[in-house]
Amino acid sequence: MKDLTKLPVTVITGFLGSGKTTLIRHLMQNPNGKRLAVVVNEFGDVGVDGEILKSCAIPECPAENIVELANGCICCTVADDFIPTIEALMALDPRPDHILIETSGLALPKPLLKAFDWPDIRSKITVDGVIALADAEAVAAGRFAPDVARVDAQRAADDSLDHETPLSEVFEDQISCADIVLLTKPDLAGPEGLAKARAVIAAEAPRPLPVVEVAEGAVDPRVILGLGAAAEDDIDARPSHHDGADDHDHEDFESVVVEIPELTDPEELAAKISTLASTRNILRVKGYAxxxxxxxxxxxxxxxxxxxxxxxxxWAPGEARRGRLVVIAEHDDIDEAAIREALAG
Incomplete structure (x- = not known):
C-alpha cells in the first residue's frame, strides 16, 4: 500500500489559453470537501492568473494558499523557488489537503515531474495526476504549427529535417505526460471539430487516455482529483521530445510587456490585438487596461x-490606473517595436 500520508499534487498543464485558470477557479469554488492550495507559474513579467484566482479565494482555498511564481519556469528553479514554495504550503496551519499546480502554457510537464524526485519533498509529496487541457478548436485546426505548409516544404526539400515546430512539441509533450485530457471550448469546435481533436489526441498519446469534454472549466472534481497516479514513479512511461537532453530551454518563445494608455473604447483595443495576432503570429495576450x-x-x-x-x-484606492499587457510569441515572430506601435500607439 502506498504511503497515504503523502500530500497529493495535481499538475495542470495545457497550451496557452486552453482554460487552465478557469478550471482551477471552478475547483476552488467546488472543492468537494478538500482544503486546496494553488501554485501558478506565469510566463512573462505581468502576473494575471494568480490575481484572478486570489480574487476568487474562499475559506477552503484562502488567498494565502495561492502562490504565484512569475517570469521563470519552476522546473528550472527547483532549489530557489519550487521547493521553498511547496515547503511553505505544507507548513500552513491548517495544512492543505491537495495542491494544484498550474504550469505556464509553454511549459514542458515532464521536467516538473522530475522535480518531485527532489530528496526534500519526495517522501512528503505524490503527484496524484497530470491533467492536460486542450483547446478543441485549436487542436482540430492544427494551430500548433504556425505555418504547416512552410514546415512541410522544408521537410520535402531536406530529408535530414525530422524535427517538429516548437508549438507542436509542447503540445505533444503535454499530451504524452497526461493521465487525463480535458477537451475545452467544445462549443467553438462543434461536433466535427471535437471528433477531429479526439483523433489528433489519440494519435499523439503514447497510451490510451481518457478524454473528457469540458465547457467553462465545469468538471466534477472527483473526475480529476484523487487519481492516485503517483506520476513521479512512472516517468519513463511519459515520453518527451526532450528525453536525453541535459536541460530544456525556453528560447523558442519570448514575451514583451507593453504599457498602454487609458482607453476610450475597449473594442478598439480588442481589434488592435486581433489584427496584431493575425499579422505577427502572436500566441497569447493578457493583462489589464x-x-x-x-x-x-x-x-x-x-x-x-x-x-x-x-x-x-x-481600481483600488491609490492604485495607478495603468494598462499593461504581456504579449507572447515564438522567438522568431517577436518584433518588439512593431508590437508596441500596434498596441500603445
Missing amino acids: AVSGKPMRLLVQAVGARVRHQFDRP
Whole structure:
C-alpha cells in the first residue's frame, strides 16, 4: 500500500489559453470537501492568473494558499523557488489537503515531474495526476504549427529535417505526460471539430487516455482529483521530445510587456490585438487596461486572434490606473517595436 500520508499534487498543464485558470477557479469554488492550495507559474513579467484566482479565494482555498511564481519556469528553479514554495504550503496551519499546480502554457510537464524526485519533498509529496487541457478548436485546426505548409516544404526539400515546430512539441509533450485530457471550448469546435481533436489526441498519446469534454472549466472534481497516479514513479512511461537532453530551454518563445494608455473604447483595443495576432503570429495576450470614465479595471485575454475582455474589479484606492499587457510569441515572430506601435500607439 502506498504511503497515504503523502500530500497529493495535481499538475495542470495545457497550451496557452486552453482554460487552465478557469478550471482551477471552478475547483476552488467546488472543492468537494478538500482544503486546496494553488501554485501558478506565469510566463512573462505581468502576473494575471494568480490575481484572478486570489480574487476568487474562499475559506477552503484562502488567498494565502495561492502562490504565484512569475517570469521563470519552476522546473528550472527547483532549489530557489519550487521547493521553498511547496515547503511553505505544507507548513500552513491548517495544512492543505491537495495542491494544484498550474504550469505556464509553454511549459514542458515532464521536467516538473522530475522535480518531485527532489530528496526534500519526495517522501512528503505524490503527484496524484497530470491533467492536460486542450483547446478543441485549436487542436482540430492544427494551430500548433504556425505555418504547416512552410514546415512541410522544408521537410520535402531536406530529408535530414525530422524535427517538429516548437508549438507542436509542447503540445505533444503535454499530451504524452497526461493521465487525463480535458477537451475545452467544445462549443467553438462543434461536433466535427471535437471528433477531429479526439483523433489528433489519440494519435499523439503514447497510451490510451481518457478524454473528457469540458465547457467553462465545469468538471466534477472527483473526475480529476484523487487519481492516485503517483506520476513521479512512472516517468519513463511519459515520453518527451526532450528525453536525453541535459536541460530544456525556453528560447523558442519570448514575451514583451507593453504599457498602454487609458482607453476610450475597449473594442478598439480588442481589434488592435486581433489584427496584431493575425499579422505577427502572436500566441497569447493578457493583462489589464484602464477605461476612461469607468471605475472598474478591464481584464484582457486573447488566444491568437480570439479576444475576450471584461471588467473584473474596481481600481483600488491609490492604485495607478495603468494598462499593461504581456504579449507572447515564438522567438522568431517577436518584433518588439512593431508590437508596441500596434498596441500603445
